[in-house]
Amino acid sequence: MPRRTATMLASTLMLIALLCAGVFIPVPYSEMSPGPTVNTLGDHDGEPVLQIAGRKTYATSGHLNMTTVRVTSADYRMNLVEAVYGWLAHDNKVVPHETLYPDGKTEEQSTQENAEEFSQSQESAKVAALKELDVPVKSWVIVSTVVKGSPAENKLHAGDVIKAVDGTAVKQPADVAKLVTRHEPGQDVRFTIVPAKEQAAAEKEKRTPTRTEDITITTTTSDDAGEKRAIVGISAGTDHTFPFTIDIKLADVGGPSAGLMFALGIYDKLTPGSLTGGRFVAGTGTIDDQGKVGPIGGIEMKTVGARAKGARYFLTPADNCAAAAKDTPEGLTLVKVNTIQDALGALKDIRGGDTADLPRCGK
Template sequence: MPRRTATLLTSALLLITMFCVGALLNVPYAEMSPGPTVNTLGSHDGDPVLSVEQKPGRKGRPKEYDTSGHLNMTTVRVTGSEYRMTLFGALSGWVRHDSLVVPHETLYPDDKSAKEVDQENAEEFSASQESAKAAALRELHIPFSTHVIVGSVEKGAPAHHRLHAGDVITAVDGIPVSKAEGVGKVVTQHKPGEKVTFTVIPAAKAKAAQKQGKKPPADDAKKVTVGTRKAPDDGRAVVGIQPAVGHTFPFDIDIKLADIGGPSAGLMFALGIVDKLTRTDLTGGKFVAGTGTIDDQGRVGEIGGIQMKTVGARNKGARYFLTPAGNCAAAAADKPDGLTLVKTSSIKDALGSLKKIRTGRTDELTQCKAH
């Protein structure tokens, strides 16, 4: 066999072998890509994304104004926990603009099952809705009440089956608590192994009262004794709960959006609520999208998958993207053409930027810059 023919045949066999290896060899990575983007001012699956209704038995109804334009929340689509990426798949994802390849454990930590990850995302999504409502009503100067609740209970912890998510905590060891951090301050004064007494209003009774726009009834409070254990990181006493803040709003704000998880839609939900409850048309008919967590005080936090969200927003038609300050550099480093990235640190920032957008003063916007 001539040497040239042998060389070509060897090279072909090597290429075939490399192709087979690349097609069959699994690598520990997952893929993120642009997910659906939904207008919080519009409808989804036939229902309004945001709607306002009066509590049963209460008179009057908050005025809901007409809106225009878009205030789109954005999402990221991720491969499932059982998906096994091939080497070729990873290489393809790394070179594509509309895909992001990340270590599998980034999306699915080894110490959590896929079900636990889904549950955590669902809880974060629910909590983000409550924070969005609180931030919006605070911005509109509409009063509401707050209280400390059990946000979540760790499985197998001393509090498991003793306390339940949604229980309202009024006192710990007889000491009244008005802030979530106050719970931990009392618990950690104990030594691991000692017992703590919680005064709580059961979640079901608290929820029934809140549906009527009433504060959780103090007469329904009961005392629950819970043991403590040593925290694995610093040895302090813990009971295995995550305290959170609950709210009693003067009217129902219904958010209907299924199959979405995580806290990153908080900012856009808050802006959608403000738009519907104020006479001002916030967008002026413009297409604005965005992302970001939000807390009760209206502070905006950074999120994951920012590049995929900007791509998804631009593909849908967005011209402006409200970007958490902490994500600005990463977003600007790979900005889709035709999309203006607006730096946003709070709901006040966002409302100020929307005013500039609807009045045509876009040259005054604080835009994200790549470092």
């Protein structure tokens, strides 16, 4: 065989071998890509995203789109060829697998966590919107989760209302940890609670719950990094009673990042006129009960997805501005927001056509 032919054959075989290796060798990476965007003012799967009963609502127009990111599953093993393609693709992003699934988190655990965060974001969106409208909302501190195998297991339950710890009234979720950590590990702590079932019955009957229980729990030592402290194995959260019904109908979505857009959608439906003036506005951001907007992940994917759907303005958490401004899709204006008040002010300018002084990312 001529030397040139042999060389070409050897090179071809080596290339084939490398391609095969690239296809079959897994790499520790995952991929993010633009996900669906949904207009919070419109319908999804045949029904309104926001459904409000017991309060007058008003017609809306335009778009207030929440945005999402698609990610590969926890058990998906990307190969080298896919990773390289993802790195080169403009609309996708390849990240270390542990970025999306830290500490070996399974698909089931991630889905459950995202569902819980999504549910909490809906509650905070409702509270933030109603506070802006000066509509009173009743709130109280509850047991959010109970750690399996902890001292609190089978003594406290998710949904129990925490009235006091060691006789000291609890007003905020942070009060619970502060009062528990006053103890040394191994000491007893006393919780005064309204059981979840009693609270649910009282809400249904529109009355104040009357039955409380005192639960004594022996603390244990924290096993996380940092200074050791007394714990009982719960996380505290906040629950609310609203003066009318607000339902958010959106399946197959998780995480807390739609909070801001839900809050704006609720506000729009409960006020005369249109927040957008018919414009196509999208956005993202967590929101807390006080209306503060927090950062999210995958901002670059969300701006791409929003622009592809037709968005002209994108409400961007201030802490995400730097990343979003690095590669802004053409024709999309990134509007920086820190609070729901910032977003409402920006929307006023947008619907009025007075956009020259909008607080933009990168300026």
